[in-house]
Amino acid sequence: MSAEPGTRSHCQGEALSLSVMAITDKTRRLLWGRSAARCALCQRILVEDETSDSEASIVGEEAHITARSPGGPRYDPLATDQVDHISNLLLLCRVHHKKVDDQVQDFPVEALRVIKDQHEARMRTRTEDENADRAEGERDPGPVILPLVCTGGQLWDIVADAMAYRFEGLDDGQAGEDLVDAVDSFLQSVVDWGEISTDVKAQGLSFVRDAKRSLQAELTEILEMDLRVFGIVRSEPSGYANVGEWLVATVAVTLASSNSILVL
Numbered sequence: 001m002s003a004e005p006g007t008r009s010h011c012q013g014e015a016l017s018l019s020v021m022a023i024t025d026k027t028r029r030l031l032w033g034r035s036a037a038r039c040a041l042c043q044r045i046l047v048e049d050e051t052s053d054s055e056a057s058i059v060g061e062e063a064h065i066t067a068r069s070p071g072g073p074r075y076d077p078l079a080t081d082q083v084d085h086i087s088n089l090l091l092l093c094r095v096h097h098k099k100v101d102d103q104v105q106d107f108p109v110e111a112l113r114v115i116k117d118q119h120e121a122r123m124r125t126r127t128e129d130e131n132a133d134r135a136e137g138e139r140d141p142g143p144v145i146l147p148l149v150c151t152g153g154q155l156w157d158i159v160a161d162a163m164a165y166r167f168e169g170l171d172d173g174q175a176g177e178d179l180v181d182a183v184d185s186f187l188q189s190v191v192d193w194g195e196i197s198t199d200v201k202a203q204g205l206s207f208v209r210d211a212k213r214s215l216q217a218e219l220t221e222i223l224e225m226d227l228r229v230f231g232i233v234r235s236e237p238s239g240y241a242n243v244g245e246w247l248v249a250t251v252a253v254t255l256a257s258s259n260s261i262l263v264l
Contacts, residue, residue: 022084023062031062035091036126040119041100041150044093061097063090065112073101074109090116106150110256111228118145146230146252152216155251156208158231159194160201162249167191169253179225183253186222190215190251226256 037046039060046060067075068083082088090112092100100107122145149155159165167190169183193200193211200207222229231251 022068023089024084027084027086027089028062030086031089031091032060034086034120034123036123038091038119038123039093039096040090040115041096042093046091046093059093060091061094063092063097063100064088065090065109065116073104074112076109091119106223111148114228115148118147121145122147146232146250149219149229149231149251152212152214152219155190155215155219155229155231156193156197156212158233158251159190159249160197161247162194162197162233163246164236164248165191165194166248166250167252170255174255179227182225183222183227186218187251187253189218194249222253228254228256228258230254 037060038044039046044059046058048057048059050056064072064083065074065088066078066083067073069075078088100112125145149158167187169187170180172180174180175183193215197211200211219229229251230253231249233247233249235245236248237245
């Protein structure tokens, strides 16, 4: 992966050289536009506004999914015109750029392509919704793309304080009995953490950290089985006359070989 021109690359085994300028201005504008100037992993806005004393700051980096040089993260020889093509680029904050390059086993090429597709589709949907809001004066939420879950902290944020749960695992036609059972056990554990989340938070931050670590350990076991986990929490109508909206946690587990984008 390459860093934004003028910054130091976080890529292991890659030397910073003038070749990072191979990303064209048009490609750069397309990438930032399709990503809505947000990190594909944490959704952070990557442009800090100017202040009364300082200029605006760009805190995002154009990262290569497949490294441009031998020895770089996820290096796989590509045609010259594909190395800096937008299909091989992902917009990330500096923290997650370093993370995906340092932890390549957790972020293989296929996973990064799914993250890129989901993020850009999500930003496109958001833009379409905002345009519809302006045109019609009300919001049509439309389809929701489930983000990839990479950490126990993300799982905790999805299920903590949820009042309802929606889960999707594997069936016997997709995988063997042991794998299906492992997924069911994982999802049940996620529900259990959600149901006791209020009590956990009441005991203090150290207990919340322990909960996140436990979820991380369980998530790691699932990911090591060549599976992927997706999830989101959002407000939805409860369906009860005396209850308005409530938080619904949605978590889905799929085979890593499945490249489909999950839509709610």
